[in-house]
Amino acid sequence: MNRETQSAATASTLSDARHLVGTVVRPRWREHQRIGLGYLGIALFALGIGAFLSLLMRVHRVLPALSLPFLGVSRPEDYLAWVTMHGTLMVFFVLTVAPLSGFANLVLPEQLGSRTMALPLVNKVALWLTALALLVLLAAFFVPGGIPIGGWSAYPPLSVLPDAGPGQATGMDLWLLSLAIFCIASTLGAVNLVVTVIRCRCAGMTYERMPLTVWSWLVTSLLTVLAFSVLLAALVMLFCDRHLGTAFFVPSLTWVSGAVQQRVGGGSPLLWLHLFWFFGHPEVYIAILPGMGLVTMLLGTFARRRIIGYRLMIGTTWLIGVLGLLVWGHHMFVAGLNPFAGTAFEVSTMAIALPSTAKVLNWLVILWRSRPKMQTPMLWALGFVSIFVTGGLTGPILAQPALDSYLHNTFFVVGHFHLIMAMAALFGIFAGVAYWFPLMTGRMLSERLGRWHFWWTVFFAYNTFFPMLLTGLSGEPRHYAQLDGLAGVAGALVRSTLPLERHITASAILLATGQLLWVANVIRSWRRGQPATPNSWLSTTMEWAPQDTDLICHRAPCEYGLPSQPADHRAVFADTDESGAPFLPQWATEPTAE
Amino acid sequence: MQFHWHMPANAALHGAALDGQMRLNLAIFAALCVLAQALLVAGILLRRGPQPLGHKRWRLEYVPIAAFTALFFALAWHSERLWAAMRYGGADPAAMQVEAIGMQFAWYFRYPGKDAAFGSTNLRLVAPGEGNPAGIDPADERGRDDFVRSALVLPAGREVDLRLRALDVIHGFSIPALRIKQNALPGQVFHIHFTPSIPGEYSILCTQVCGLGHYRMQAVVRVLPAAEFDTWVREQRP
Numbered sequence: 001m002n003r004e005t006q007s008a009a010t011a012s013t014l015s016d017a018r019h020l021v022g023t024v025v026r027p028r029w030r031e032h033q034r035i036g037l038g039y040l041g042i043a044l045f046a047l048g049i050g051a052f053l054s055l056l057m058r059v060h061r062v063l064p065a066l067s068l069p070f071l072g073v074s075r076p077e078d079y080l081a082w083v084t085m086h087g088t089l090m091v092f093f094v095l096t097v098a099p100l101s102g103f104a105n106l107v108l109p110e111q112l113g114s115r116t117m118a119l120p121l122v123n124k125v126a127l128w129l130t131a132l133a134l135l136v137l138l139a140a141f142f143v144p145g146g147i148p149i150g151g152w153s154a155y156p157p158l159s160v161l162p163d164a165g166p167g168q169a170t171g172m173d174l175w176l177l178s179l180a181i182f183c184i185a186s187t188l189g190a191v192n193l194v195v196t197v198i199r200c201r202c203a204g205m206t207y208e209r210m211p212l213t214v215w216s217w218l219v220t221s222l223l224t225v226l227a228f229s230v231l232l233a234a235l236v237m238l239f240c241d242r243h244l245g246t247a248f249f250v251p252s253l254t255w256v257s258g259a260v261q262q263r264v265g266g267g268s269p270l271l272w273l274h275l276f277w278f279f280g281h282p283e284v285y286i287a288i289l290p291g292m293g294l295v296t297m298l299l300g301t302f303a304r305r306r307i308i309g310y311r312l313m314i315g316t317t318w319l320i321g322v323l324g325l326l327v328w329g330h331h332m333f334v335a336g337l338n339p340f341a342g343t344a345f346e347v348s349t350m351a352i353a354l355p356s357t358a359k360v361l362n363w364l365v366i367l368w369r370s371r372p373k374m375q376t377p378m379l380w381a382l383g384f385v386s387i388f389v390t391g392g393l394t395g396p397i398l399a400q401p402a403l404d405s406y407l408h409n410t411f412f413v414v415g416h417f418h419l420i421m422a423m424a425a426l427f428g429i430f431a432g433v434a435y436w437f438p439l440m441t442g443r444m445l446s447e448r449l450g451r452w453h454f455w456w457t458v459f460f461a462y463n464t465f466f467p468m469l470l471t472g473l474s475g476e477p478r479h480y481a482q483l484d485g486l487a488g489v490a491g492a493l494v495r496s497t498l499p500l501e502r503h504i505t506a507s508a509i510l511l512a513t514g515q516l517l518w519v520a521n522v523i524r525s526w527r528r529g530q531p532a533t534p535n536s537w538l539s540t541t542m543e544w545a546p547q548d549t550d551l552i553c554h555r556a557p558c559e560y561g562l563p564s565q566p567a568d569h570r571a572v573f574a575d576t577d578e579s580g581a582p583f584l585p586q587w588a589t590e591p592t593a594e
Numbered sequence: 595m596q597f598h599w600h601m602p603a604n605a606a607l608h609g610a611a612l613d614g615q616m617r618l619n620l621a622i623f624a625a626l627c628v629l630a631q632a633l634l635v636a637g638i639l640l641r642r643g644p645q646p647l648g649h650k651r652w653r654l655e656y657v658p659i660a661a662f663t664a665l666f667f668a669l670a671w672h673s674e675r676l677w678a679a680m681r682y683g684g685a686d687p688a689a690m691q692v693e694a695i696g697m698q699f700a701w702y703f704r705y706p707g708k709d710a711a712f713g714s715t716n717l718r719l720v721a722p723g724e725g726n727p728a729g730i731d732p733a734d735e736r737g738r739d740d741f742v743r744s745a746l747v748l749p750a751g752r753e754v755d756l757r758l759r760a761l762d763v764i765h766g767f768s769i770p771a772l773r774i775k776q777n778a779l780p781g782q783v784f785h786i787h788f789t790p791s792i793p794g795e796y797s798i799l800c801t802q803v804c805g806l807g808h809y810r811m812q813a814v815v816r817v818l819p820a821a822e823f824d825t826w827v828r829e830q831r832p
Contacts, residue, residue, distance in 0.1 A: 077806035151803050157780055158763040158805060164698070165805040251781020253717045255697070255729075255761040260718050269764055269779055308646050309655055334766070335777045336784050339681035343674055350666045357662045358655065364633050365654045369643030382634065389630045393623040396666060400673035402680060403616055405775050406601065409766055409801040473620075475602055475770035477801045480809035490797030490812035493602065493770065561645060 032117045033440065035127045036105030039097050042134055043429075046093035049138075051512050053086040058505040062498065064482045077166045079481035080149035084167075085140070087152030088175065092182055093134055095287035095425050100224070101130070101189050103290060103432045104217045106440065108193065110543035111211050113202025113551040113587070118195040122188050129185035137178035143170040151479065153276055156249035156269045160241045163256050173242070176235050183232035190224035193217055202542070204553035208311070209586065211541045211557045215314050216293025219321040220286050226325065227282035234275035241267075248272075273335050277328035284421050285324040288388075289317060291428025292359055295381045298431055299363055300558035301539050302378035303370035304583065307558045309362055316355035316362075323352040333401040334408045342401035349399035356392055360385070376450035377537065380431035383458045384424050390462075391419025394469060409479075411497075412472025418465045430457075430518070437525070438532030439543060445525045453517040460511035467504050471497040538583060545587035552587065559584040602771045605796060605817065607789035608680055609773040615673050622665070685755035685787035693757040694746070695728055696765030696778040699807030701798060702727045703746045706739075707832065712757070713737015720761060729761075741832045746815040749823035750793045758784045766801030769815055777802055790817040 029037070059066065060074050060082075067073045109117055117123050140147045148167040150158040154175070162169040197218045201210070210218075240246040245263060252266035300307040307313060329337060329345030337345075363385050372378055394416040398404055407413060430453075437445050476483075476497045483494050483501060535544040540557045560583040604613050646654065693704040693712060700722075706712045713734040720729035730737045748754055758767055760778035768775040771794075776786045800811035818826060 075806070076809060080803065080806060080808070083803075149803075149806060155764050155802070158803075161763070164763055254780050255717045255720045256763075257698070260720075266781060268782060270782075306645055309651055312651075312655065334775045336779055336782060339677065342677060342681070346670055346674065346677070350670045353666055354659065354663060358659050360630065361655050361658050364630065364637060365646050365651075367634060367637035368646060369640045370637060371640070371642040372638060374638075382638070385634060386631060389634075390627055393627050393630075396669065397616075397619045397623060400615070400619070400670065400677070402612055402673045402676035403619065405677075405680065406612065406616070406770070406773050408775055409768075473601055475799075477766075477768070477799050479803040481806075482809050486810055486812060488797065488812065488814050489795050490799055490814065493797045493799075 029440075030109075030115065031120055032105045032109060032123060033107075035123055036102050036107075037440075038127050039102035039105060039130065040433075042131055043094045043098035043102055046089040046097070046134060050086050050089035050094060051515070053082040053089075055509060055512055057082050057086065058508045060481065061483055062502050062505045064484060076481035077146075077149050080151070080165075080479065081147035081167055081171075083479060084149060084151050084154075084175070085137075085147050088137060088179075090422065091152055091283065091287070092179065093130075093137075095421060096186060096224075096283070097130060098429045099290035099294075099425060099432070100193075100217060100220050100286060101126070101186075102429075103213075103294070103436070104193050104221075106436055107543040108214060108217055109196060109200060110545075110547070111214050111541050112197065112200055113205050113542045113545075113553055114196070114200035115547070116200070117192055118199050119192040123192045126185045126189035126192065129181050129188070133178045133181035133185060136174055136181060140167075140171040140174040140178075143174065145169050145171050148172040148175050153280065154238070154272075155276075156238065156241065156272050157251075157254055157256075159238060159272075160250050161254065161256050161261065162242070163259070163261075173239075176239055176242075180232060180235045180239075183228040183235065186224050186228045187232075190221035190228075193221040194225070197221075202551045202553055205542075206553075208314075209553055209556045212293040212296045212307070212310075212313055212317070213290065213541075214293075215317050216289040219317050220289045223282045223286050223289075223321050223324060227279040227286070230275055231279035234272060234279070237275075238272065270332075270336055273332050274328070277331040278325075280331065281328045282321075282324045284417070285320055287421050287425045288428075289320060291384060291425050291431075292320075292388075293317065294428055294432055294435075295384045296359070296363065296366075297541065297557065298377055298381040298435060299366045299372070299385075300560070301537060302375060302381070303366055303372035304538075304560040305366050305370055305558065306560060307362070307366060309365075310556060312358060313362060316358045319355040320352060323348060323355070327352055330399055330401075330404070333404045339401075346399055346401055350396060353392075353396050353399070356395075360389055360392070373537075375434075375537065376445065376447055376454060377431050377435035379451065379454040380427050380434060383454060384427040384431065386458070387419055387427060387461065388424040390466070391416055391424060394419070407472060409477055410472035411468040411476045411478060414478055415465050415468030415472055418468065419461075423461045423465060427457075430454075433522070435537065436543075437522075438536040441526050441529070442532055443525050443529035444532050444536065445529060446521050449517055449521040449524075453514060453521065456514035456517065457511065460507045460514060463507035464504055464511050467500045467507075471500050471504075535585070540583060540585045542586050545585065555584060555586055557586050559586075602796075603792075604771065604773060605790060605792040605794055606772040606774070607791045608676075609791075611676055611679075612773050615676055618672075619669065622669075680788075681786070684785065686753050689753040689755040689787060690749065691755050691757070692746070692748070693728070693759065694767055694778065696758075696760040696767065696800065696804070696811075697722070697727070698762055698805045699800070699811040700727075700744065701746075701765075701767070701800075701811070701813040702742050702744060703813075704728045704730075704740055704742045705827070705830065706736075707741060708739050709736055711736040713740050717761065739832055741830050743830075745813060746798060747823065747826055748790050748815060748817050749820045750790055750817050751820055753787055753789045755785060755787050758786065763804050764802050765804050765811070766799075768799045768801040769796055770799070771796035772815070775801060790815075793817045793819050793822075 237248040247263040247265045247267045249272040326348040330349045695702045713736040715729040758778040760780045798813040
């Protein structure tokens with residue numbers, strides 16, 4: 001580097017440093033950020049309803065005869081309807097919408113040093129279609145028969161035959177239509193994200209310098225395109241089975257409620273299971289990968305540490321994505337697969353545990369003797385790691401068909417996926433909101449309320465979902481509307497879980513109640529929270545750069561406290577970090593040669 | 595009734611090995627969970643140290659990953675042998691034949707009678723109210739001595755070849771104490787085989803959501819000592 005560029009570089013570093021201690025950020029909501037906020041709004045709305053339904057379920061399980069205001073005494077079919085609606089809302093409209101569509105729209109272009117998405121119109125259409133899909137789904141509350149009762153995986157023939165149960169007629173059609181719209185919306189949204197990552201990186205933003213959030217959104221978007229297109233095809237086939245007399249998923253003869261139903265040709269429900277889980281398993285990685293990416297970045301940022309093994313982190317994200325497409329059969333060990341297929345899916349599922357393990361090891365290495373800044377985004381990231389470890393370690397147990405032949409569809413599975421998909425992914429969402437709140441609103445969330453909210457949530461999350469592993473081990477099956485009042489030895493087995501079930505219900509109510517702290521915090525801080533400084537958390541990624549000039553990316557993210565830092569450069573940044581550790585944002589120019 | 599956080603006592607021949615594998619897994623993963631949480635907390639609380647260096651990555655990441663690969667491989671290998679023993683082969687030809695039929699919201703069990711052969715069935719003939727929940731076709735000689743019961747009765751110590759069918763939707767056939775679980779699908783017949791080893795009464799549960807009565811779709815399996823079972827069978831009439 002010659003003398004001129006060197007001094008220019010120093011000047012720009014100094015101006016960046018001034019920027020770092022400058023005044024309040026004036027948030028300028030760009031089009032895609034408004035879309036991101038729209039997605040987060042949809043997710044929050046769906047989360048509220050989904051959580052409320054889960055509380056109804058929890059209360060009904062322990063007090064089936066309780067008469068609730070406005071609802072009266074609930075029937076078993078009401079319980080199953082809540083199960084279906086809870087699962088559908090949470091999996092699709094919360095865990096797919098918020099971490100991917102919501103957060104990526106909020107900051108992905110800025111993290112790439114860009115100001116726009118590649119396909120803004122497609123992006124906007126995707127948002128409105130997602131909102132439409134949610135309305136269509138919620139309409140099922142108000143039709144005769146109500147919501148379908150077969151759960152979010154809608155196994156046929158229950159989902160094909162309107163006579164098989166209440167909610168399986170109009171409600172099921174609305175469910176199908178809603179998810180079909182959602183598939184189209186997600187695919188459009190994902191295509192936009194993929195093109196944006198490929199085409200809209202600023203100068204210097206090489207693939208290796210992309211933040212891990214961007215990497216995870218990229219892989220997740222590719223998974224979305226692959227998985228949701230298969231689901232859409234399956235939904236169309238299911239629609240044909242319901243209304244056009246085809247037999248993709250039903251045998252030629254079925255006997256339902258005393259009547260024989262005949263069709264030309266004969267299919268198998270197993271085909272639906274294959275198609276559904278070919279979508280369904282990548283779907284859980286769609287929900288968790290963005291959280292993994294964000295958490296890795298947050299650990300680096302708040303521990304002021306380089307993310308060692310950055311390439312390994314990118315590689316494991318890809319591996320999880322690719323292997324995620326090859327593990328769907330572990331949902332079907334006892335569904336009637338060839339036993340050899342059970343072995344194959346055991347191997348692929350055990351294999352996918354390795355990149356996840358590598359990520360956890362990486363997080364532990366980053367954190368080791370780091371004394372990180374314990375601000376709320378970091379608390380959520382640490383909570384994510386803790387809960388992901390606990391829930392994730394039950395995964396290799398379920399990956400073994402011999403053990404799954406005992407554990408399948410017990411509460412062990414419910415505990416497993418609620419710890420990872422529900423809680424860890426939700427912790428990722430809370431981390432994202434806390435982290436980007438100042439960027440979007442110019443104000444800080446209250447740290448005090450945030451800490452209360454975090455500790456309350458992590459305590460009751462463990463109390464709600466960990467005991468499910470135990471009741472599952474004792475043999476308690478899923479989807480039981482009632483545990484009391486059943487006859488015989490089976491009744492005794494199910495009833496024996498009631499004491500722990502009551503603990504779970506009480507914890508779930510407290511877990512949900514504690515979320516009001518977060519709602520209060522967001523509303524209060526948005527209106528009159530403490531004004532944020534630019535780059536509130538001393539981050540290195542480009543969404544925190546001053547957005548008024550064209551940006552150039554100079555280095556990989558999370559360059560904190562390099563030992564080789566020149567002393568004068570250290571001085572420039574000394575007042576930006578309490579411990580005096582220097583750090584180098586991606587956008588600033590280093591005064592010495594790179 | 596007291597809650598046991600562990601599995602109900604095993605009563606099947608293959609169950610002991612399965613339980614051993616389960617205990618091993620739970621112990622290993624519980625220990626790893628405690629270790630990881632301890633490292634997480636210690637990493638946060640200990641005095642700040644230097645940046646973890648790139649050249650230590652072999653020791654910090656690749657060696658543990660290699661260890662985990664070996665661990666997962668060993669667990670998968672061991673459990674694979676169990677799975678193969680349970681499912682790869684069919685039942686012994688001399689095994690006792692019995693059929694489980696799932697319908698909303700009951701289980702029925704069909705025995706082949708003296709000729710040890712099931713008669714053919716037809717869904718159009720299914721009539722639980724008239725004593726023919728299995729849809730046994732009276733035109734088929736082999737079916738004349740078939741008898742259907744609403745509780746499953748099995749002999750201890752003899753292998754059972756269980757045929758699984760469903761008439762309407764998917765049901766999950768599960769006997770936790772015998773460590774078996776298999777879905778029953780309409781239009782398809784699956785076989786599982788196992789050997790009940792300890793006489794007693796155990797619960798049969800439906801483990802695949804099948805409609806509004808899913809939670810009460812249960813039955814009982816009575817495992818009888820061999821001699822008692824023989825007496826029971828002799829007394830049964832179609």
